[in-house]
Amino acid sequence: NAGVTQTPKFQVLKTGQSMTLQCAQDMNHNSMYWYRQDPGMGLRLIYYSASEGTTDKGEVPNGYNVSRLNKREFSLRLESAAPSQTSVYFCASSEGASRTEGYTFGSGTRLTVV
Amino acid sequence: RKEVEQDPGPFNVPEGATVAFNCTYSNSASQSFFWYRQDCRKEPKLLMSVYSSGNEDGRFTAQLNRASQYISLLIRDSKLSDSATYLCVALTGGFKTIFGAGTRLFVKA
Numbered sequence: 001n002a003g004v005t006q007t008p009k010f011q012v013l014k015t016g017q018s019m020t021l022q023c024a025q026d027m028n029h030n031s032m033y034w035y036r037q038d039p040g041m042g043l044r045l046i047y048y049s050a051s052e053g054t055t056d057k058g059e060v061p062n063g064y065n066v067s068r069l070n071k072r073e074f075s076l077r078l079e080s081a082a083p084s085q086t087s088v089y090f091c092a093s094s095e096g097a098s099r100t101e102g103y104t105f106g107s108g109t110r111l112t113v114v
Numbered sequence: 115r116k117e118v119e120q121d122p123g124p125f126n127v128p129e130g131a132t133v134a135f136n137c138t139y140s141n142s143a144s145q146s147f148f149w150y151r152q153d154c155r156k157e158p159k160l161l162m163s164v165y166s167s168g169n170e171d172g173r174f175t176a177q178l179n180r181a182s183q184y185i186s187l188l189i190r191d192s193k194l195s196d197s198a199t200y201l202c203v204a205l206t207g208g209f210k211t212i213f214g215a216g217t218r219l220f221v222k223a
Contacts, residue, residue: 035213040122040200040215041200041215042116042118042212042213042214042215043158043213043218044213045209048209049210058209059193074117076164090157090158100151102148102160102163103158103160104160105157105158105159105212106157107156108156108157
């Protein structure tokens with residue numbers, strides 16, 4: 001019963017470096033999401049994938065790209081990291097687009113960009 | 115103005131106390147509402163959905179007032195293990211999900 005698995009859990013990058021955050025879910029959920037969480041602010045949606053083969057921008061997509069590799073996996077890429085991208089990143093999934101059953105979140109990636 | 119606003123707290127209460135959190139939302143088109151719980155340095159976890167008729171799960175009661183656009187969460191007989199941040203969430207159409215910044219609760223022995 002792994003649920004949503006994110007890797008890595010922690011990462012320190014230098015400004016300008018790139019990295020990919022990995023996310024996989026084993027619940028056969030159709031929809032997957034990437035959020036960032038910053039102090040004093042609610043979770044903000046970066047990108048989402050309503051279903052396999054589709055991706056769309058969320059509230060704060062600048063500086064990020066995503067890939068829905070298959071139904072299970074949804075990765076987030078930072079092409080050129082900036083200090084403003086220091087945050088905690090959460091991947092989430094939901095059974096359907098309506099999301100009325102709520103989200104299941106991964107345990108998060110704490111990213112620091114120096 | 116934030117679309118979902120919560121009192122950040124912290125709320126400091128003794129064990130056994132009853133505590134209530136309120137949350138207001140600005141988008142009248144919001145369709146569904148939830149409370150999530152987030153422990154320190156952990157991921158958010160769904161606590162309960164919020165229905166217009168109100169719903170109860172053990173010591174937790176959630177209510178929705180669409181006319182006034184607010185959601186509430188009541189915790190009775192607080193336990194030490196209830197210490198966490200409680201996130202109010204509103205869903206609007208088109209994958210728009212708005213998370214409140216959270217209300218921190220500390221339950222003391």
